[in-house]
Amino acid sequence: MSATETKGLQLRSRISKGGDLELSLVEVVTPEPGPDQVVVKVEATPINPSDLGLLLGPADMATFKASGSGAGVKVTAKVPAASLPFLAARLDQAMPVGNEGAGTVVKAGSSEAAQALLGKTVSMIGGAMYAQYRLLKATDCQPLPAGTTAAEGASWFVNPLTALGMTETMKREGHTALVHTAAASNLGQMLNKICLEDGIPLVNIVRSAAQAKILHDIGAKHVVDSTAPDFMDALTQALVETGATIAFDAIGGGKLASQILTCMEIALGKTAKEYSRYGSTTHKQVYIYGSLATGPVELTRNYGMAWGVGGWLLTPFLQKIGRPEQVRLRERVVKGLKTTFASHYTRTVSLPEALDVANIAAYGKRATGEKFLIDPSKA
Numbered sequence: 001m002s003a004t005e006t007k008g009l010q011l012r013s014r015i016s017k018g019g020d021l022e023l024s025l026v027e028v029v030t031p032e033p034g035p036d037q038v039v040v041k042v043e044a045t046p047i048n049p050s051d052l053g054l055l056l057g058p059a060d061m062a063t064f065k066a067s068g069s070g071a072g073v074k075v076t077a078k079v080p081a082a083s084l085p086f087l088a089a090r091l092d093q094a095m096p097v098g099n100e101g102a103g104t105v106v107k108a109g110s111s112e113a114a115q116a117l118l119g120k121t122v123s124m125i126g127g128a129m130y131a132q133y134r135l136l137k138a139t140d141c142q143p144l145p146a147g148t149t150a151a152e153g154a155s156w157f158v159n160p161l162t163a164l165g166m167t168e169t170m171k172r173e174g175h176t177a178l179v180h181t182a183a184a185s186n187l188g189q190m191l192n193k194i195c196l197e198d199g200i201p202l203v204n205i206v207r208s209a210a211q212a213k214i215l216h217d218i219g220a221k222h223v224v225d226s227t228a229p230d231f232m233d234a235l236t237q238a239l240v241e242t243g244a245t246i247a248f249d250a251i252g253g254g255k256l257a258s259q260i261l262t263c264m265e266i267a268l269g270k271t272a273k274e275y276s277r278y279g280s281t282t283h284k285q286v287y288i289y290g291s292l293a294t295g296p297v298e299l300t301r302n303y304g305m306a307w308g309v310g311g312w313l314l315t316p317f318l319q320k321i322g323r324p325e326q327v328r329l330r331e332r333v334v335k336g337l338k339t340t341f342a343s344h345y346t347r348t349v350s351l352p353e354a355l356d357v358a359n360i361a362a363y364g365k366r367a368t369g370e371k372f373l374i375d376p377s378k379a
Contacts (some may be wrong), residue, residue, distance in 0.1 A: 011055075038109065060079070098129030161345070165314055177202065181256060202244075226256065245263075279306065
């Protein structure tokens with residue numbers, strides 16, 4: 001290593017062909033930045049549900065064990081044999097983790113765009129954020145407004161742009177209102193605020209009275225509890241009142257997607273002018289964007305023929321809308337980092353603490369209101 005190179009710890013996740021998950025910290029050298037690159041000292045990076053798929057995979061939570069301490073900590077767990085065929089492309093590879101983060105630019109390349117970031121606090125995308133240093137293109141960094149901390153800017157990309165992507169998709173596909181599940185999450189609260197600001201009717205589906213209160217307290221107008229005995233009737237009424245015909249589902253497995261489509265069909269039937277044996281001709285769409293429940297998606301087809309269930313991910317959406325629209329959305333997020341797009345964390349941990357088995361058990365539950373933030377610069 002030359003005198004000018006930077007080295008630091010990076011968290012990696014490896015699943016062997018034999019079905020063993022290993023989490024560890026390795027020391028890596030960060031090369032000098034090229035003309036259009038910067039080196040960022042990472043000071044905050046969230047553990048999102050989208051990160052857990054790579055970090056933990058389908059490992060059995062009951063089998064996690066730790067050895068060593070500090071930077072030498074290693075965590076192992078068992079991955080069910082039935083899951084291994086779906087992981088073929090990553091087996092026996094130690095993969096870096098972390099979709100987004102924020103920190104201070106400590107080195108910059110010679111280009112004007114890179115030099116403009118030197119010394120600035122920036123948010124960033126590009127993967128491998130669970131590390132002390134990160135080499136990135138200058139275009140993958142977003143300067144934060146003065147007075148904004150790394151922790152405030154760390155979750156600027158995944159949740160905010162996913163929430164905005166939902167309303168943008170709704171508009172582009174000709175819908176006028178939408179439904180969101182797991183709606184009391186950080187992302188769900190952002191979506192609720194966006195819809196209130198933009199005058200978009202939103203139906204929030206939660207899983208407890210406590211979650212419903214969280215949303216009511218921030219101004220949500222339509223909140224229904226999927227565990228309540230009158231859930232289907234309450235959802236149908238909310239759909240009648242809003243006219244929502246598109247839903248974004250974070251749950252994935254189970255009957256919820258089908259229940260939403262059923263209630264959409266019933267709601268449309270209440271305002272239909274004539275009967276059709278093929279059901280409503282209005283298209284009803286559920287996009288599954290998460291996997292809080294990993295079982296099969298169960299569909300009971302009683303909602304006519306004009307419907308769809310598919311997957312939705314942020315990155316393909318951003319690629320579809322192009323760079324100018326991406327910039328527009330990014331600028332809206334930065335302006336609202338302390339309001340509409342503010343994230344809340346229950347715990348901030350160091351890289352070694354992120355591999356504490358008790359912490360893994362906590363953030364591995366993907367529970368609403370249990371969001372962890374990693375500070376790789378923390379001793």
